[in-house]
Amino acid sequence: MFRENLQKMIDRVDGGVAGILMGFDGISVESYARATAGPDIQTVGMELAHVISQVRRAAQALEVGGLREVVVRADNLVVLVHVLSNDYFVACAIRPEANAGKARYLLRLMAPQIQSEL
């Protein structure tokens, strides 16, 4: 069920690379990767779980409210993270030239569906 959502999202974005539903503990629930070169989505997810936890802790320390989204843009990959709950986030990796606005839109669209099934 989750995989279908992830696949739909990634396949609808030109330059979509991979999607993952993951716990902040670094354990992935589901993932989907297009057959393209690039870092392993599980590894990306684990690194994300670590850094997003740190960002969340910083947001708490600064008292700026709950963490909603994080976008990381590197030379060869862009990663969009949408926080679902205290325990889970969903992330989408796209190529730098891909439409990040559309990916974010689809991520936001899909988030409530995934959340309701978690």
Added chain:
Amino acid sequence: MFRENLQKMIDRVDGGVAGILMGFDGISVESYARATAGPDIQTVGMELAHVISQVRRAAQALEVGGLREVVVRADNLVVLVHVLSNDYFVACAIRPEANAGKARYLLRLMAPQIQSEL
């Protein structure tokens, strides 16, 4: 010189809160904050320096190229980070309802100017 750039950027965004030019070592070069409530920009900058360093390390580990931008969206504050070099980044804090696209545009516009003066 830096302060003028930061001020111009923040004042041009409705809902702009503060801007900071900072070293990854957590020492700020210059900052500008509008007279609004919110967390102290120096504290935000220090937290950012820490987490952005972690994100950069993750990007290196994943071999996805150099880190360019990070956006963090929390309930009460959105922070846009633009990496200038191995040593410095510039960040802009805006309210959640502010135009993040415009803020990002201004940040990108200003980055080369600041970089040339560093």
